[in-house]
Ligand code: SF4
Ligand code: SF4
Ligand code: SF4
């Protein structure tokens with residue numbers, strides 16, 4: 001069965017690039033360009049992994065969405081890879097400080113731009129981790 | 140959902156949370172441009188900017204000074220027959236261009252926004268707009284002399300503080316900010 | 327006596343001290359109990375929206391939360407920009423549960439919680455609605471007889487709210503001025519923007535916009551322009567000399583806060599109202615009352 005990835009990001013050029021990398025690696029990818037549509041899509045169908053942007057719409061809406069996912073009993077186990085350009089976008093507020101992840105149970109954060117090889121490694125690592133967790137629960 | 144996103148939809152997404160109607164409802168009637176008190180100082184009138192967005196002219200829009208010349212007076216917004224919140228769209232465009240780091244060169248608006256927000260995050264309070272140029276441009280642009288004369292006049296009248304105050308609960312205040320902007324140690 | 331949560335805003339602590347002084351004096355005289363919100367923060371005017379609007383609402387929400395914590399139900403701001411920000415953040419908190427939840431998550435780091443249940447008003451609304459023009463008129467000891475006043479509403483006192491009695495041609499400011507015994511002028515530019523938010527970022531445009539307002543007041547033979555906002559006031563008053571330099575004009579029109587005019591009419595000493603701190607002297611205005 002094909003691994004299904006959801007991507008929520010407002011930048012069409014960035015989305016196109018990442019999507020083609022992932023599709024070449026045989027993942028099936030679905031895209032939403034704003035958090036509202038994205039959340040709806042996540043509720044409508046099961047996804048194995050979410051790629052999530054932070055700065056969207058009014059501001060750091062990605063954080064709000066990640067927190068919502070964490071509270072949703074159906075979605076909270078889904079691993080989330082946060083891909084953000086926030087440093088470029090508004091890091092002038094806290095110069096020199098790191099972006100902090102840990103919005104959901106299993107997440108990881110990478111900063112744009114992303115190397116294709118690095119992206120694929122992160123994706124498969126997160127998927128593997130989620131798999132292991134699931135089988136542990138079943139034991 | 141999966142098709143290439145148009146520029147119009149991209150902008151709609153930046154302002155998707157607003158309660159006005161989408162800009163694709165624009166009738167191109169020109170009420171906004173006719174209302175706008177700052178229109179003479181804009182590269183494109185508000186009506187034209189909306190037209191360009193709908194036609195997908197991303198580069199032209201980003202290069203325009205229009206949204207940075209908007210005074211946020213909301214006159215267009217309350218008059219638009221299509222119910223579009225144009226003033227809010229101007230903010231959305233500012234946000235879009237700031238995040239992309241793409242805007243017309245030499246504009247003061249983006250630098251000013253940055254410094255202002257930074258100041259508030261650092262102190263909880265803001266500086267006087269009058270003193271802003273001093274904070275923004277270390278070496279003083281033209282006009283600073285005039286500014287200084289005005290400032291001296293105000294200082295003599297007891298109306299000009301030297302530095303902004305700080306709020307007392309600054310640390311907790313900044314932790315609050317960090318929950319919205321996920322940078323620095325989480326709390 | 328009913329208590330109001332008072333949010334002075336940054337300008338009232340510095341450039342607009344006379345607005346703060348006159349507000350407190352007049353409120354006291356009229357029995358309006360203003361309780362300043364403890365450790366309030368700047369609400370950021372309009373500068374946040376280009377950076378992060380969620381942050382903008384959070385900063386405003388902190389002030390609302392502080393006021394709610396005091397157990398008060400009425401929030402009053404004398405600055406039109408602060409008022410507009412508070413009004414809209416408050417209404418979004420009610421309308422958008424996700425936004426409210428997220429903001430409360432942030433406020434929790436500051437030990438606060440916001441419900442969005444306050445009634446948000448501008449100072450002028452409180453005086454007119456809660457004290458009432460009749461009551462104000464009764465207390466007038468020094469009517470401003472013959473003083474020709476241009477009532478300047480500016481933008482954010484009225485917009486983008488659309489539910490005012492009349493967004494395009496409001497009358498409440500005129501009515502208040504008449505109650506003070508002044509002659510309230512038909513001032514066509516009364517709701518036209520003064521360019522306040524452009525004064526730093528696009529000086530030329532702002533001065534141009536100010537010039538139109540000043541000229542309009544001169545055309546109406548106004549003795550004074552009355553304002554309801556520290557930013558409008560500063561723009562019209564402090565920058566008058568720059569307008570003169572730019573356009574070769576010779577404007578010298580006093581610009582005063584509506585609370586200063588109220589104070590004079592209520593017989594409060596000019597010094598207590600901050601009169602004397604102007605760059606364009608307000609002295610001529612006093613002659614009408616004394
Ligand atoms: S007023 Fe409204 S409908 Fe008319 S051109 Fe402007 S945005 Fe379009
Ligand atoms: S809000 Fe901006 S675009 Fe609209 S009328 Fe005012 S200055 Fe012009
Ligand atoms: S909007 Fe202006 S006056 Fe109001 S708090 Fe902010 S800086 Fe101060």
Ligand code: SF4
Pocket residue numbers: 210211212406479480481482518519520521522523555557558561
């Ligand atoms: S520009 Fe002047 S009139 Fe317009 S909102 Fe700002 S302060 Fe008010």
